Amino acid sequence: MRRRLCFAAAAALSLVGSLARAECPPAAGDCQALLETGPTGGRVDFVVVGDGYTAAERDKFYADAAAVAADLQSASTYASYAPVFNVWALYVPSAETGADDPSTGTTVDTAFDATYGYQGIDYLIGVDTGGVFVEVNERFPERDLAICIVNAPKYGGSGGPVAVTSTHPDSLRILEHEMGHSFAGLADEYETPYPGFPPGDPEPNVALLENLDPLKWNAWVPPGTPIPTPLAAATSDYDPVGAYEGARYLSTGVFRPSPKCRMRELGFDFCPVCSEAVVLGFSELRYLVDDVTPAEGAAIPAKGPSLVTAVVPALEELGFAWSVDGVPVDGAVTAELTLDPTALGLGDGAHAITVTVHDTTPLVRTDDDGLMTATFTRTLVVDSTLPPVGGEGGAGGAGGAASGAGGAPPDGDEPEKEDDGCGCRIGGEPVGREGFVFALAALFVLRRRRR
Numbered sequence: 001m002r003r004r005l006c007f008a009a010a011a012a013l014s015l016v017g018s019l020a021r022a023e024c025p026p027a028a029g030d031c032q033a034l035l036e037t038g039p040t041g042g043r044v045d046f047v048v049v050g051d052g053y054t055a056a057e058r059d060k061f062y063a064d065a066a067a068v069a070a071d072l073q074s075a076s077t078y079a080s081y082a083p084v085f086n087v088w089a090l091y092v093p094s095a096e097t098g099a100d101d102p103s104t105g106t107t108v109d110t111a112f113d114a115t116y117g118y119q120g121i122d123y124l125i126g127v128d129t130g131g132v133f134v135e136v137n138e139r140f141p142e143r144d145l146a147i148c149i150v151n152a153p154k155y156g157g158s159g160g161p162v163a164v165t166s167t168h169p170d171s172l173r174i175l176e177h178e179m180g181h182s183f184a185g186l187a188d189e190y191e192t193p194y195p196g197f198p199p200g201d202p203e204p205n206v207a208l209l210e211n212l213d214p215l216k217w218n219a220w221v222p223p224g225t226p227i228p229t230p231l232a233a234a235t236s237d238y239d240p241v242g243a244y245e246g247a248r249y250l251s252t253g254v255f256r257p258s259p260k261c262r263m264r265e266l267g268f269d270f271c272p273v274c275s276e277a278v279v280l281g282f283s284e285l286r287y288l289v290d291d292v293t294p295a296e297g298a299a300i301p302a303k304g305p306s307l308v309t310a311v312v313p314a315l316e317e318l319g320f321a322w323s324v325d326g327v328p329v330d331g332a333v334t335a336e337l338t339l340d341p342t343a344l345g346l347g348d349g350a351h352a353i354t355v356t357v358h359d360t361t362p363l364v365r366t367d368d369d370g371l372m373t374a375t376f377t378r379t380l381v382v383d384s385t386l387p388p389v390g391g392e393g394g395a396g397g398a399g400g401a402a403s404g405a406g407g408a409p410p411d412g413d414e415p416e417k418e419d420d421g422c423g424c425r426i427g428g429e430p431v432g433r434e435g436f437v438f439a440l441a442a443l444f445v446l447r448r449r450r451r
């Protein structure tokens with residue numbers, strides 16, 4: 001089942017290059033910040049816990065968790081979105097090491113009671129997900145995805161509400177696969193029987209025979225591709241995207257998009273359809289626009305250019321468009337808008353400056369929920385009594401306005417909290433308000449969204 005977890009607010013990685021808080025919140029207890037690209041809640045927050053790590057194995061847990069964080073920054077689809085990931089590790093002591101394993105008669109006392117042989121399948125590891133959530137929600141409630149590393153070397157994992165892996169040499173590949181379930185709602189594409197598993201094709205990467213026309217991933221299918229698609233038609237491990245028979249624990253009657261895929265075999269990347277689902281999964285959990293500077297309600301001079309800047313995650317494929325009072329600004333296609341009120345015919349008073357940011361990644365072709373586009377509106381006040389930018393007097397003026405380039409904060413050292421009129425939105429949905437104070441040159445209160 002696809003999970004909807006928790007969510008987003010924001011930071012300014014592309015502007016600052018360093019972050020205000022690169023340490024765990026006090027409530028997290030014995031915790032390490034393994035990767036932080038923005039404030040908690042403003043990014044996809046992975047929280048890693050371990051089971052079967054004794055007090056003497058605490059350092060081993062953090063080393064294993066660090067390997068997970070490193071992998072998220074290097075594994076194909078995940079690496080593309082590493083600029084929006086935070087990874088936190090919470091140490092949870094177990095009385096004994098390892099995991100239960102009915103196949104060997106092993107029973108140990110661990111924090112989350114991990115066991116192989118879950119539902120009768122030897123490699124399937126079950127954990128006490130309720131216990132994991134109690135622990136994680138208490139210590140790190142902003143988590144988006146909980147990952148549990150089971151301190152046992154036997155191959156195994158599972159992809160339910162908690163993504164579970166072991167310490168087997170393939171554990172990172174297993175975890176990438178399991179997160180495909182936990183994060184993107186993907187189905188397994190392998191054919192190994194899973195007795196009793198409910199039939200159907202609700203996941204984005206499988207289709208029953210009766211659902212091949214139209215095919216749910218049709219945007220990826222080249223014209224002329226036969227449907228169903230015989231393996232003989234394949235030109236590579238992933239091409240052409242079509243409908244190859246065999247998936248979701250059955251060899252017949254269920255179809256998958258590509259010959260190979262991480263959801264079918266560990267030695268391969270995600271197929272294009274699964275990769276798209278993973279990216280959309282990330283996109284539900286973070287913002288495309290963290291903030292806009294200057295601050296809400298700041299005054300700017302009527303004459304001369306003032307710089308308005310969209311603060312965004314350091315993603316590579318972002319496109320920008322700006323408008324002022326609903327009128328598009330020609331040629332404004334970067335994260336910065338040079339705003340000259342006089343040139344635009346803007347009189348004194350409040351004006352709405354809106355930036356639309358679109359993640360143009362080629363990994364996504366179908367975005368029914370508008371997750372790849374976000375808008376943010378900032379109200380600025382044109383004030384002809386302020387000295388012109390570059391003119392006499394420099395910055396300053398009534399109201400302690402930001403003046404000129406750079407989005408300097410209002411006078412004073414206190415954080416500038418935005419008012420209730422913020423127009424921050426993502427995917428067409430209003431963004432909820434929750435406080436996160438983040439220090440750049442100024443401090444901004446950021447927001448995160450929950451569903």
Ligand SMILES: [Zn+2]
Nearest residue numbers: 261263271274
């Ligand atoms: Zn796939």
